[in-house]
């Protein structure tokens with residue numbers, strides 16, 4: 001197991017569109033384990049492979065308070081969505097920034113598990129938000145890109161300042 005470095009917005013590699021996984025081999029299983037460890041250590045409730053600079057369609061999520069309900073989703077796809085909700089989001093790639101984003105209230109997501117078995121998950125509330133946020137990452141989109149351009153400019157300036165202080 002290993003902790004993986006997380007890319008920070010506005011790193012251009014966060015804009016890459018991830019490729020589908022065709023073969024769930026040992027390297028994909030290792031990546032999934034390392035991503036889960038990285039997410040729990042951060043700590044965060046979701047992580048997409050894009051954020052650790054591996055551009056394949058794999059995400060890990062655990063929205064439980066007990067941190068023992070890990071979901072690993074390969075090639076996740078939203079097949080149904082309903083309603084709207086506004087939730088304050090944050091992201092391990094955008095440290096210290098939180099803002100409200102409008103998303104679907106509930107989603108049905110189809111995916112493969114680590115054994116290659118096709119599954120669906122019917123989610124609402126926080127889990128639905130998290131699924132949409134992580135699938136966005138696989139499509140090269142960070143949550144701040146749902147905000148106004150003015151807010152995005154402010155966020156970039158704030159992160160650039162933080163990077164300077166910690167450099």
Ligand code: NI
Nearest residue numbers: 090091092093
């Ligand atoms: Ni994120």
